[in-house]
Amino acid sequence: MPISKLLSEIPDSYFGKTMGRKVEHGSLPLINMAVGIPDGETPKVIVDEFKHAVQKPENQKYGAFHGKESFKKAIVDFYKRQYDVELDQEEEVCILFGTKNGLVALPICVVDPDDYVLLPNPGYTDYLAGVLLARAHPYSLELTSENHYLPNWDDIDHEILDKTKLIYLTYPNNPTGSVASEQFFDDTINKFKNSKTNIVHDFAYSAFGFDKKNPSILQSEGAKDTAIEIFSLSKGYNMSGYRVGFAVGNKDMIAALKKYQTHTHAGMFGALQDASTVALNECDDFLVEQNEIFKNRRNHFEAALREVDIPFEPMKGGIFLWLQTPAQYDGEAFVEYLLQEQSILVAPGIPFGDNGKNYVRISLALSDSELAEGAKRLQNLAHLYK
Known part of the structure; x- marks a missing residue:
């Protein structure tokens, strides 16, 4: 298929490549914490x-x-x-x-x-x-x-x-x-x-x-x-x-x-x-409600990670938490580990720049029950950070 030299020199879009793809994961039900699309309905x-x-x-x-x-x-x-x-x-x-x-x-x-x-x-x-x-x-x-x-x-x-x-x-x-x-x-x-x-x-x-x-x-x-x-x-x-x-x-x-x-x-x-x-x-009132929803999610999710001393960057805004990987994993390896061991899908940090090599991005755009289950599964990995 013909493609221009200019276009061929541009890397594929990470999310264009990954969104909607079939994911092979472990035995637990999959929790998709990779996609940054707010989960609520349009007003x-x-x-x-x-x-x-x-x-x-x-x-x-x-x-x-x-x-x-x-x-x-x-x-x-x-x-x-x-x-x-x-x-x-x-x-x-x-x-x-x-x-x-x-x-x-x-x-x-x-x-x-x-x-x-x-x-x-x-x-x-x-x-x-x-x-x-x-x-x-x-x-x-x-x-x-x-x-x-x-x-x-x-x-x-x-x-x-x-x-x-x-x-x-x-x-x-x-x-x-x-x-x-x-x-x-x-x-x-x-x-x-x-x-x-x-x-x-x-x-x-x-x-x-x-x-x-x-x-x-x-x-x-x-x-x-x-x-x-x-x-x-x-x-x-x-x-x-x-x-x-x-x-x-x-x-x-x-x-x-x-x-x-x-x-x-x-x-x-x-x-x-x-x-x-x-x-x-x-x-305008809906924007205030949205902020409160994600603030509460942030508070509960961060508290769960602090409880077991898993390191992360404090989340001051947005809908993503920036999670440091255990020392023995870079972001891409940790994504695969989470998929196979805990059936959690997150985004590796490296597509966001090489300063993200040892991080993964976790979306909080999920139901409270899914977030609670995701946090519980992550707590099971606290030993990796010791």
């Missing part, structure tokens, strides 16, 4: 609006390339209400067909071949593909437990920073569950505001902040001069199958994304926009 008010909107004649035809005014206004109102951030709905908002599309497309839109792009290590696996498609140079943005998985800008070689056109950040962090403070975002914006370096903040897990509400990078003074933020409806609203998100912030990057999308898409299905408008306008 009824959103589903009802979608069912109604499908029947509207205007939604059965091509729509405006850059989205309905009602949806864009809902985005602007949401950001003002949640983060006290003012947005121009025409110049500072770009509707996305799932946030992954925007995150992967962005380098093609805003960097040139041989520019440098800093990618969090560990961080979401598919950022790399966008950088390689743009023929730019990915560079590891080292995140360590000692610094709470926040980058230390002073540790990066000045020559690399001078050549860096784009930086990816993601908080709450997938996979580590770490979070960023307003002070970190302020310092980051101040560091890069007068440079040629732009920032994209992947805010997919915005709803999940367990000790305090997660800040938006756009709350920092001057942020829109250099940063955009990409927001997902998938996680907070249990809308992963709808594939709706948006980018907001710096108008030049937004314009580039919108231009790109005029050549790759022909406008989002109107019923999806109408359902998403209801989500943003009417479901």
Whole structure:
């Protein structure tokens, strides 16, 4: 089968390769703790609006390339209400067909071949593909437990920073569950505001902040001069199958994304926009409920691990726990051990960057009973950590 040289040089997507595959496991019933898809149902008010909107004649035809005014206004109102951030709905908002599309497309839109792009290590696996498609140079943005998985800008070689056109950040962090403070975002914006370096903040897990509400990078003074933020409806609203998100912030990057999308898409299905408008306008309380559900899950799961002294990274936000492997296993070997010995499926840390080699990622997007059983089975392995 013919394949371009460029595409052949891009690694296969880890989750594209593994999601839905048949898994061979031990004798116990399988507990799948690998998938980051919230397990609850989409709120009824959103589903009802979608069912109604499908029947509207205007939604059965091509729509405006850059989205309905009602949806864009809902985005602007949401950001003002949640983060006290003012947005121009025409110049500072770009509707996305799932946030992954925007995150992967962005380098093609805003960097040139041989520019440098800093990618969090560990961080979401598919950022790399966008950088390689743009023929730019990915560079590891080292995140360590000692610094709470926040980058230390002073540790990066000045020559690399001078050549860096784009930086990816993601908080709450997938996979580590770490979070960023307003002070970190302020310092980051101040560091890069007068440079040629732009920032994209992947805010997919915005709803999940367990000790305090997660800040938006756009709350920092001057942020829109250099940063955009990409927001997902998938996680907070249990809308992963709808594939709706948006980018907001710096108008030049937004314009580039919108231009790109005029050549790759022909406008989002109107019923999806109408359902998403209801989500943003009417479901603030649901976001609070989601956060409480996962906070309680975090509390119980971490307590079970502490009880038997199994080491892990404290989970401050998001829906994943970053678990250290026993000394005799790397992440991939431990995944296989868990499958065969405890019938637990988790994700290895290595697809998220080489700093994840000795970790596995555990999703808390399961029922309370499944999580309790998963924690109990992990407790049986405490002896491996001695």
